[in-house]
Amino acid sequence: MVVRELHSIEEFGAVFRLFDRIWRPQPGGAPITVEMMRALSHAGNYVAGAYLGGRLVGASVGFLAAPAGRSLHSHITGAATGGGIGFALKLHQRAWALDRGLETITWTYDPLVRRNAHFNLAKLGARPEEYLPCFYGSMDDAINAGDESDRVLAVWRLRESHVLAAARREPAPGRVPPGAVPGLRDGGGRPLPGRTDAPAVLVAVPEDIETMRAEDPRAAREWRLAVRDVLGGLLRDGARVTGFYDRSCYIVERPR
Structure with a gap:
């Protein structure tokens, strides 16, 4: 697998089509447009794709966030299932952020989705730090339709010991505190x-x-x-x- 930054309109078009297959949004409801990816990339933000056998299988888009010079907000990441694509994208994103002196990466996710919670906490070492009720308002894509868009804000502190262990693919401790x-x-x-x-x-x-x-x-x-x-x-x-x-x-x- 190859993960790299993207810069061309053709590459952003391929990401748009990949995200369309994943989320299947209503017309006009795409999670991000080709034009926005172009603008973000040109302004020095993060737009990257994962390729397997020359085929785009995952992508991630993020932008520099407050506090200035310390954080990246990962706005959207989508990947084909299996094969460690999401993990490879996050490791690339982490390396990109560290190269620029950033300390944290944040993103939101639906706290009810078990596989996302396990991936974010156990596989990456991120931690939910804020609960955000109905964060995106009404959403009518194929994944979220019919539900309120509650999210939690995950914070990935890139140099913490448990994050370093996760980046080395070490299993997260399965400890439950006594008396829980x-x-x-x-x-x-x-x-x-x-x-x-x-x-x-x-x-x-x-x-x-x-x-x-x-x-x-x-x-x-x-x-x-x-x-x-x-x-x-x-x-x-x-x-x-x-x-x-x-x-x-x-x-x-x-x-x-």
Whole structure:
């Protein structure tokens, strides 16, 4: 696999078509345009593609963010499934940022999507630091339609020890703090709230929220509101997400 920066209109057109196949947006609802990629790249921001056998299989677009000279915001990353494409893109993005003296990369993701949470926390070592209700307003692409666009802000502190270990592909520790209690658990496909007053709280998310949106939108709505209330409430009160356990739940710890 080859990951490299992109600069030409033809390359941006290929990214646009790749993203169109992934998100299948409504007309006029593309996540980013060819013209915007051109402008961002020309202004010194991050636009990169991953190629396998000469074929574009993944891409990522980001822009320099506040605080100036210290952070990159990764706006959108899309990849074909499997093959470590997303991981390769993030490592390239990290190297790009470090070469420019940046300290952090941020991005948003849907906290209900298990595979994204596992990838971001366990594979990369990023940490959700802010809960953002309905961040993008109404979205009608094939992935998000019918749900509110709650996101969490993931912060990737590029030189922290656990991030360095993740970049070396070392497995993340699977430790759950002693005395952790279930603040939200999966009860046969429905969210069941529990305690949130302990020093460590486990916040479950559904097994497959994307399928649930299509097949049981009422249950998907219950999960959205429950995670917003429990995880969002904990983060708002100053608790920190420290990991993602068993590919199913956030580990949230209160400051001691």
